[in-house]
Amino acid sequence: MGFATIAIHAGQEPDSATGAVTVPIYQTSTYAQDGLGKNKGYEYARTSNPTRLALERNLAALEGAQFGYCFASGMSAIDATLRLVKGGEHVVVSDNTYGGTFRLFTRILANYGVEFDFVNTSEVSNVEAAIKDNTRMVFVETPTNPVMMVTDLKAVSEVAHAAGARVVCDNTFMSPYLQRPLDFGVDIVVHSTTKFLNGHSDGIGGAVVLNNEDDASWIQFVQNSAGAILSPFDSWLVLRGTKTLALRMEQHDRSGRAVAAFLEDHPKVRKIYYPGSPSHKQYELAKRQQKGFGSMVSFDVGSFEGARTVLESVRLCTLAESLGGVETLICHPATMTHASVAPETRERLGITDGLVRVSVGIEDTDDIIADLDQALNTVTSDK
Numbered sequence: 445m446g447f448a449t450i451a452i453h454a455g456q457e458p459d460s461a462t463g464a465v466t467v468p469i470y471q472t473s474t475y476a477q478d479g480l481g482k483n484k485g486y487e488y489a490r491t492s493n494p495t496r497l498a499l500e501r502n503l504a505a506l507e508g509a510q511f512g513y514c515f516a517s518g519m520s521a522i523d524a525t526l527r528l529v530k531g532g533e534h535v536v537v538s539d540n541t542y543g544g545t546f547r548l549f550t551r552i553l554a555n556y557g558v559e560f561d562f563v564n565t566s567e568v569s570n571v572e573a574a575i576k577d578n579t580r581m582v583f584v585e586t587p588t589n590p591v592m593m594v595t596d597l598k599a600v601s602e603v604a605h606a607a608g609a610r611v612v613c614d615n616t617f618m619s620p621y622l623q624r625p626l627d628f629g630v631d632i633v634v635h636s637t638t639k640f641l642n643g644h645s646d647g648i649g650g651a652v653v654l655n656n657e658d659d660a661s662w663i664q665f666v667q668n669s670a671g672a673i674l675s676p677f678d679s680w681l682v683l684r685g686t687k688t689l690a691l692r693m694e695q696h697d698r699s700g701r702a703v704a705a706f707l708e709d710h711p712k713v714r715k716i717y718y719p720g721s722p723s724h725k726q727y728e729l730a731k732r733q734q735k736g737f738g739s740m741v742s743f744d745v746g747s748f749e750g751a752r753t754v755l756e757s758v759r760l761c762t763l764a765e766s767l768g769g770v771e772t773l774i775c776h777p778a779t780m781t782h783a784s785v786a787p788e789t790r791e792r793l794g795i796t797d798g799l800v801r802v803s804v805g806i807e808d809t810d811d812i813i814a815d816l817d818q819a820l821n822t823v824t825s826d827k
Protein backbone atom coordinates (compact mmCIF):
# COMPACT_ATOMS: atom_id res chain seq x y z
CA MET A 445 0.00 0.00 0.00
CA GLY A 446 1.10 3.52 -0.69
CA PHE A 447 2.06 6.15 1.87
CA ALA A 448 -1.19 8.14 1.70
CA THR A 449 -3.28 4.99 2.17
CA ILE A 450 -1.21 3.88 5.15
CA ALA A 451 -1.43 7.39 6.61
CA ILE A 452 -5.22 7.32 6.49
CA HIS A 453 -5.79 3.73 7.58
CA ALA A 454 -2.90 2.30 9.62
CA GLY A 455 -3.80 1.75 13.26
CA GLN A 456 -7.37 2.85 12.65
CA GLU A 457 -10.50 0.80 12.28
CA PRO A 458 -14.11 1.79 12.87
CA ASP A 459 -14.66 1.87 16.64
CA SER A 460 -15.69 -1.56 17.91
CA ALA A 461 -18.34 -0.16 20.28
CA THR A 462 -20.13 2.28 17.96
CA GLY A 463 -18.74 2.00 14.44
CA ALA A 464 -17.40 5.57 14.63
CA VAL A 465 -15.20 5.93 11.55
CA THR A 466 -12.78 8.26 13.30
CA VAL A 467 -10.90 6.86 16.30
CA PRO A 468 -12.69 8.40 19.31
CA ILE A 469 -10.91 10.46 21.94
CA TYR A 470 -10.93 7.95 24.79
CA GLN A 471 -10.83 10.56 27.54
CA THR A 472 -10.53 8.20 30.48
CA SER A 473 -7.96 7.51 33.16
CA THR A 474 -9.01 3.92 33.87
CA TYR A 475 -11.01 0.98 32.50
CA ALA A 476 -13.63 -1.22 34.17
CA GLN A 477 -12.39 -4.77 34.67
CA ASP A 478 -14.63 -7.83 34.27
CA GLY A 479 -13.07 -9.65 37.18
CA LEU A 480 -9.75 -9.96 38.92
CA GLY A 481 -7.10 -10.21 36.22
CA LYS A 482 -9.78 -9.95 33.51
CA ASN A 483 -9.77 -6.84 31.32
CA LYS A 484 -10.15 -5.83 27.69
CA GLY A 485 -6.44 -5.13 27.24
CA TYR A 486 -6.54 -1.77 29.03
CA GLU A 487 -6.03 -1.21 32.76
CA TYR A 488 -4.79 2.32 33.34
CA ALA A 489 -4.38 5.13 30.81
CA ARG A 490 -0.75 5.97 31.53
CA THR A 491 0.08 2.45 30.40
CA SER A 492 -2.18 2.44 27.37
CA ASN A 493 -5.00 4.32 25.77
CA PRO A 494 -6.81 3.34 22.55
CA THR A 495 -6.46 6.80 20.93
CA ARG A 496 -2.74 6.92 21.68
CA LEU A 497 -2.31 3.33 20.58
CA ALA A 498 -3.92 4.09 17.22
CA LEU A 499 -1.48 6.95 16.70
CA GLU A 500 1.48 4.84 17.81
CA ARG A 501 0.57 2.18 15.25
CA ASN A 502 -0.01 4.81 12.60
CA LEU A 503 3.37 6.50 13.09
CA ALA A 504 5.22 3.18 13.24
CA ALA A 505 3.62 2.19 9.92
CA LEU A 506 4.55 5.51 8.31
CA GLU A 507 8.22 5.05 9.20
CA GLY A 508 8.16 1.38 8.18
CA ALA A 509 8.70 0.30 11.78
CA GLN A 510 7.17 -2.33 14.00
CA PHE A 511 6.87 -0.33 17.20
CA GLY A 512 5.92 3.23 18.06
CA TYR A 513 5.50 5.15 21.33
CA CYS A 514 4.09 8.62 21.76
CA PHE A 515 5.19 11.18 24.30
CA ALA A 516 4.07 14.54 25.63
CA SER A 517 6.66 16.39 23.52
CA GLY A 518 9.51 15.84 21.13
CA MET A 519 11.87 16.44 24.03
CA SER A 520 10.29 13.76 26.22
CA ALA A 521 10.51 11.33 23.28
CA ILE A 522 14.22 12.13 22.96
CA ASP A 523 14.67 11.86 26.73
CA ALA A 524 13.04 8.41 26.75
CA THR A 525 15.29 7.30 23.87
CA LEU A 526 18.38 8.38 25.77
CA ARG A 527 17.32 6.04 28.61
CA LEU A 528 18.74 3.29 26.40
CA VAL A 529 22.21 4.47 27.47
CA LYS A 530 23.61 4.44 30.99
CA GLY A 531 26.10 6.49 32.97
CA GLY A 532 29.63 5.78 31.73
CA GLU A 533 28.44 5.25 28.16
CA HIS A 534 29.14 7.61 25.28
CA VAL A 535 26.94 9.21 22.64
CA VAL A 536 28.07 10.96 19.44
CA VAL A 537 25.70 13.77 18.44
CA SER A 538 25.31 16.10 15.44
CA ASP A 539 26.85 19.40 16.52
CA ASN A 540 24.13 21.46 14.90
CA THR A 541 21.33 19.62 16.68
CA TYR A 542 18.06 21.17 17.88
CA GLY A 543 18.83 23.52 20.79
CA GLY A 544 16.55 21.67 23.21
CA THR A 545 18.36 18.42 22.47
CA PHE A 546 21.72 20.09 23.13
CA ARG A 547 20.36 21.48 26.42
CA LEU A 548 18.91 18.14 27.56
CA PHE A 549 22.14 16.29 26.80
CA THR A 550 24.63 18.79 28.22
CA ARG A 551 22.72 20.27 31.16
CA ILE A 552 20.75 17.26 32.42
CA LEU A 553 21.87 13.86 31.12
CA ALA A 554 25.58 14.70 31.46
CA ASN A 555 24.93 15.02 35.21
CA TYR A 556 24.12 11.30 35.26
CA GLY A 557 27.45 10.32 33.73
CA VAL A 558 26.37 9.95 30.10
CA GLU A 559 29.21 11.28 27.93
CA PHE A 560 28.50 13.33 24.80
CA ASP A 561 30.65 14.43 21.90
CA PHE A 562 29.20 16.87 19.38
CA VAL A 563 30.65 16.58 15.89
CA ASN A 564 29.76 17.65 12.37
CA THR A 565 28.08 14.40 11.31
CA SER A 566 27.76 15.60 7.71
CA GLU A 567 31.33 14.24 7.36
CA VAL A 568 31.14 10.56 8.27
CA SER A 569 34.87 10.55 9.09
CA ASN A 570 34.07 12.85 12.03
CA VAL A 571 31.66 10.24 13.41
CA GLU A 572 34.21 7.49 12.93
CA ALA A 573 36.88 9.54 14.72
CA ALA A 574 34.56 10.33 17.65
CA ILE A 575 33.56 6.73 18.33
CA LYS A 576 35.11 5.28 21.47
CA ASP A 577 35.03 1.89 23.20
CA ASN A 578 32.05 2.98 25.27
CA THR A 579 30.04 4.55 22.42
CA ARG A 580 26.53 3.11 22.47
CA MET A 581 24.59 5.61 20.40
CA VAL A 582 25.02 7.99 17.48
CA PHE A 583 22.31 10.67 17.47
CA VAL A 584 21.86 12.58 14.23
CA GLU A 585 19.56 15.19 12.87
CA THR A 586 19.30 15.68 9.11
CA PRO A 587 18.85 18.21 7.66
CA THR A 588 19.92 20.31 10.63
CA ASN A 589 18.38 23.45 11.91
CA PRO A 590 18.85 26.20 10.68
CA VAL A 591 21.78 25.74 8.27
CA MET A 592 20.45 22.55 6.63
CA MET A 593 23.48 20.28 6.85
CA VAL A 594 22.71 16.81 5.58
CA THR A 595 24.08 13.62 7.17
CA ASP A 596 24.54 10.44 5.14
CA LEU A 597 22.34 8.04 7.12
CA LYS A 598 23.60 4.89 5.42
CA ALA A 599 27.28 5.74 5.89
CA VAL A 600 26.79 6.78 9.53
CA SER A 601 24.78 3.63 10.25
CA GLU A 602 27.56 1.43 8.87
CA VAL A 603 30.23 3.14 10.95
CA ALA A 604 28.09 3.06 14.11
CA HIS A 605 27.02 -0.54 13.71
CA ALA A 606 30.62 -1.65 13.17
CA ALA A 607 31.28 -0.22 16.64
CA GLY A 608 28.17 -1.80 18.19
CA ALA A 609 26.33 1.53 18.58
CA ARG A 610 22.69 2.27 17.76
CA VAL A 611 21.81 5.09 15.40
CA VAL A 612 19.01 7.48 16.27
CA CYS A 613 17.71 9.99 13.73
CA ASP A 614 15.58 12.99 14.59
CA ASN A 615 13.37 13.04 11.48
CA THR A 616 11.25 16.04 12.49
CA PHE A 617 12.32 18.27 9.59
CA MET A 618 11.52 15.80 6.82
CA SER A 619 8.64 13.69 8.20
CA PRO A 620 8.40 10.08 7.00
CA TYR A 621 6.85 11.29 3.76
CA LEU A 622 10.14 12.82 2.61
CA GLN A 623 12.66 10.65 4.45
CA ARG A 624 12.53 7.18 6.00
CA PRO A 625 15.70 6.76 8.04
CA LEU A 626 15.07 3.09 8.89
CA ASP A 627 15.42 2.28 5.18
CA PHE A 628 19.05 3.41 5.41
CA GLY A 629 19.94 1.30 8.45
CA VAL A 630 19.01 3.75 11.20
CA ASP A 631 17.72 1.92 14.32
CA ILE A 632 15.46 4.47 15.96
CA VAL A 633 13.55 7.48 14.64
CA VAL A 634 12.41 10.27 16.93
CA HIS A 635 9.95 13.01 16.08
CA SER A 636 8.59 16.18 17.45
CA THR A 637 5.02 15.57 16.22
CA THR A 638 4.48 19.24 17.07
CA LYS A 639 5.84 20.07 13.61
CA PHE A 640 4.91 18.47 10.26
CA LEU A 641 3.19 15.33 11.61
CA ASN A 642 0.54 17.29 13.46
CA GLY A 643 1.00 20.11 10.98
CA HIS A 644 -1.54 22.61 12.30
CA SER A 645 0.44 24.35 15.05
CA ASP A 646 -2.07 23.30 17.70
CA GLY A 647 -0.38 20.69 19.85
CA ILE A 648 2.93 19.59 21.36
CA GLY A 649 3.94 15.94 21.08
CA GLY A 650 6.68 13.45 20.33
CA ALA A 651 7.23 9.91 19.10
CA VAL A 652 9.84 7.15 19.08
CA VAL A 653 9.62 4.43 16.42
CA LEU A 654 11.89 1.43 16.04
CA ASN A 655 12.18 -2.23 15.13
CA ASN A 656 14.44 -3.77 17.77
CA GLU A 657 12.19 -5.64 20.20
CA ASP A 658 14.40 -5.30 23.28
CA ASP A 659 14.90 -1.59 22.77
CA ALA A 660 11.18 -1.19 22.07
CA SER A 661 10.16 -2.87 25.29
CA TRP A 662 12.57 -0.66 27.22
CA ILE A 663 11.12 2.49 25.57
CA GLN A 664 7.64 1.27 26.48
CA PHE A 665 8.80 0.57 30.04
CA VAL A 666 10.21 4.10 30.27
CA GLN A 667 7.00 5.54 28.80
CA ASN A 668 4.92 3.83 31.46
CA SER A 669 7.41 4.35 34.32
CA ALA A 670 8.27 8.01 33.76
CA GLY A 671 4.81 8.71 32.34
CA ALA A 672 5.48 11.52 29.84
CA ILE A 673 2.60 10.30 27.70
CA LEU A 674 0.70 12.04 24.92
CA SER A 675 -2.87 12.88 25.95
CA PRO A 676 -5.85 11.29 24.14
CA PHE A 677 -6.87 14.64 22.66
CA ASP A 678 -3.38 15.44 21.40
CA SER A 679 -3.08 11.91 20.02
CA TRP A 680 -6.31 12.50 18.12
CA LEU A 681 -5.01 15.80 16.72
CA VAL A 682 -1.87 14.13 15.39
CA LEU A 683 -3.96 11.29 13.91
CA ARG A 684 -5.99 13.93 12.15
CA GLY A 685 -2.77 15.56 10.99
CA THR A 686 -1.17 12.46 9.49
CA LYS A 687 -4.26 11.83 7.32
CA THR A 688 -3.22 14.80 5.17
CA LEU A 689 0.54 14.42 5.61
CA ALA A 690 1.16 13.30 2.03
CA LEU A 691 -0.84 16.19 0.56
CA ARG A 692 0.65 18.75 2.90
CA MET A 693 4.23 17.61 2.38
CA GLU A 694 3.81 17.71 -1.40
CA GLN A 695 2.69 21.33 -1.16
CA HIS A 696 5.32 22.25 1.49
CA ASP A 697 7.94 20.78 -0.82
CA ARG A 698 6.64 22.57 -3.92
CA SER A 699 6.48 25.94 -2.21
CA GLY A 700 9.78 25.33 -0.40
CA ARG A 701 11.51 24.92 -3.76
CA ALA A 702 9.82 28.00 -5.21
CA VAL A 703 10.66 30.19 -2.20
CA ALA A 704 14.28 28.96 -2.18
CA ALA A 705 14.64 29.74 -5.90
CA PHE A 706 13.14 33.18 -5.37
CA LEU A 707 15.47 33.91 -2.43
CA GLU A 708 18.53 32.66 -4.26
CA ASP A 709 18.03 35.28 -6.97
CA HIS A 710 17.04 38.16 -4.70
CA PRO A 711 19.59 41.02 -4.61
CA LYS A 712 19.16 41.53 -0.84
CA VAL A 713 19.93 37.88 -0.04
CA ARG A 714 23.62 36.98 0.36
CA LYS A 715 23.33 33.25 0.91
CA ILE A 716 20.62 30.67 1.17
CA TYR A 717 20.61 27.34 2.98
CA TYR A 718 18.38 24.78 1.29
CA PRO A 719 19.33 21.18 0.44
CA GLY A 720 17.24 21.41 -2.73
CA SER A 721 19.40 24.16 -4.16
CA PRO A 722 22.03 22.83 -6.59
CA SER A 723 24.43 25.26 -4.85
CA HIS A 724 24.06 23.27 -1.58
CA LYS A 725 27.19 21.25 -0.88
CA GLN A 726 25.17 18.10 -0.24
CA TYR A 727 22.53 18.50 -2.92
CA GLU A 728 23.32 15.08 -4.43
CA LEU A 729 23.15 13.32 -1.06
CA ALA A 730 19.88 15.07 -0.20
CA LYS A 731 18.44 14.00 -3.55
CA ARG A 732 19.43 10.40 -2.92
CA GLN A 733 18.30 10.19 0.68
CA GLN A 734 15.17 12.33 0.64
CA LYS A 735 12.08 12.12 -1.50
CA GLY A 736 11.95 15.91 -1.58
CA PHE A 737 13.61 18.86 0.11
CA GLY A 738 10.89 20.10 2.42
CA SER A 739 9.98 23.61 3.28
CA MET A 740 12.65 24.80 5.68
CA VAL A 741 14.70 27.53 4.05
CA SER A 742 17.23 29.82 5.73
CA PHE A 743 18.80 32.89 4.21
CA ASP A 744 21.33 35.50 5.21
CA VAL A 745 20.69 39.17 4.59
CA GLY A 746 24.11 40.22 5.89
CA SER A 747 23.33 42.02 9.14
CA PHE A 748 21.23 42.02 12.26
CA GLU A 749 19.50 45.22 11.12
CA GLY A 750 18.68 43.62 7.77
CA ALA A 751 17.22 40.54 9.46
CA ARG A 752 15.22 42.70 11.88
CA THR A 753 13.83 44.73 8.99
CA VAL A 754 12.68 41.61 7.15
CA LEU A 755 11.15 40.05 10.27
CA GLU A 756 9.32 43.23 11.19
CA SER A 757 8.14 43.95 7.64
CA VAL A 758 6.46 40.66 6.80
CA ARG A 759 2.66 40.76 6.82
CA LEU A 760 1.55 37.26 5.85
CA CYS A 761 4.45 35.31 7.38
CA THR A 762 4.16 35.06 11.16
CA LEU A 763 7.14 35.90 13.33
CA ALA A 764 7.28 32.88 15.63
CA GLU A 765 9.40 29.93 16.72
CA SER A 766 8.39 26.43 15.61
CA LEU A 767 7.86 25.07 12.11
CA GLY A 768 5.95 22.56 10.04
CA GLY A 769 2.51 24.14 10.30
CA VAL A 770 0.13 25.06 7.50
CA GLU A 771 1.00 28.73 8.02
CA THR A 772 4.33 30.25 7.04
CA LEU A 773 6.44 31.00 10.11
CA ILE A 774 9.57 33.11 10.08
CA CYS A 775 12.18 33.51 12.80
CA HIS A 776 15.62 34.81 13.73
CA PRO A 777 17.66 31.81 14.91
CA ALA A 778 20.45 33.83 16.58
CA THR A 779 18.08 35.52 19.06
CA MET A 780 15.20 33.03 19.10
CA THR A 781 15.68 29.29 18.56
CA HIS A 782 19.47 29.34 19.04
CA ALA A 783 19.84 32.11 21.63
CA SER A 784 21.23 29.61 24.16
CA VAL A 785 24.02 28.52 21.81
CA ALA A 786 27.35 30.25 22.62
CA PRO A 787 28.17 33.10 20.15
CA GLU A 788 31.43 31.39 18.97
CA THR A 789 29.53 28.18 18.27
CA ARG A 790 26.82 30.10 16.42
CA GLU A 791 29.47 31.77 14.30
CA ARG A 792 31.14 28.43 13.50
CA LEU A 793 27.81 26.85 12.54
CA GLY A 794 26.86 29.78 10.31
CA ILE A 795 24.07 31.02 12.57
CA THR A 796 24.91 34.65 11.92
CA ASP A 797 23.01 37.74 13.08
CA GLY A 798 21.75 38.22 9.52
CA LEU A 799 20.27 34.73 9.24
CA VAL A 800 16.50 34.33 8.85
CA ARG A 801 14.70 30.98 8.85
CA VAL A 802 11.40 30.34 7.09
CA SER A 803 9.09 27.39 7.54
CA VAL A 804 7.18 27.69 4.29
CA GLY A 805 3.50 26.95 4.84
CA ILE A 806 0.84 25.82 2.40
CA GLU A 807 -0.76 29.17 1.60
CA ASP A 808 -0.68 30.14 -2.09
CA THR A 809 2.97 30.17 -3.13
CA ASP A 810 2.68 33.53 -4.90
CA ASP A 811 1.37 35.17 -1.74
CA ILE A 812 4.28 33.85 0.35
CA ILE A 813 6.81 35.04 -2.21
CA ALA A 814 5.15 38.46 -2.61
CA ASP A 815 5.28 38.95 1.16
CA LEU A 816 8.96 38.00 1.41
CA ASP A 817 9.70 40.21 -1.60
CA GLN A 818 8.09 43.33 -0.13
CA ALA A 819 9.82 42.66 3.23
CA LEU A 820 13.24 42.16 1.61
CA ASN A 821 12.83 45.29 -0.48
CA THR A 822 12.65 47.37 2.71
CA VAL A 823 16.23 46.28 3.58
CA THR A 824 18.60 49.13 2.74
CA SER A 825 22.03 47.49 2.32
CA ASP A 826 22.70 45.81 -1.02
CA LYS A 827 24.47 42.59 -1.86
Ligand SMILES: *Cc1c(COP(=O)(O)O)cnc(C)c1O
Pocket residue numbers: 517518519520542544545585589614616617635636637638639648649650
Ligand atom coordinates in the same frame (compact mmCIF):
# COMPACT_ATOMS: atom_id res chain seq x y z
C1 LIG B 1 10.83 21.06 17.89
C2 LIG B 1 11.89 20.07 17.76
C3 LIG B 1 12.22 19.20 18.82
C4 LIG B 1 11.54 19.28 20.17
O1 LIG B 1 10.20 18.99 20.09
P1 LIG B 1 9.08 19.57 21.11
O2 LIG B 1 7.85 18.95 20.61
O3 LIG B 1 9.13 21.06 21.00
O4 LIG B 1 9.48 19.11 22.47
C5 LIG B 1 13.20 18.25 18.60
N1 LIG B 1 13.86 18.18 17.42
C6 LIG B 1 13.59 19.01 16.40
C7 LIG B 1 14.35 18.87 15.13
C8 LIG B 1 12.61 19.98 16.54
O5 LIG B 1 12.36 20.81 15.51
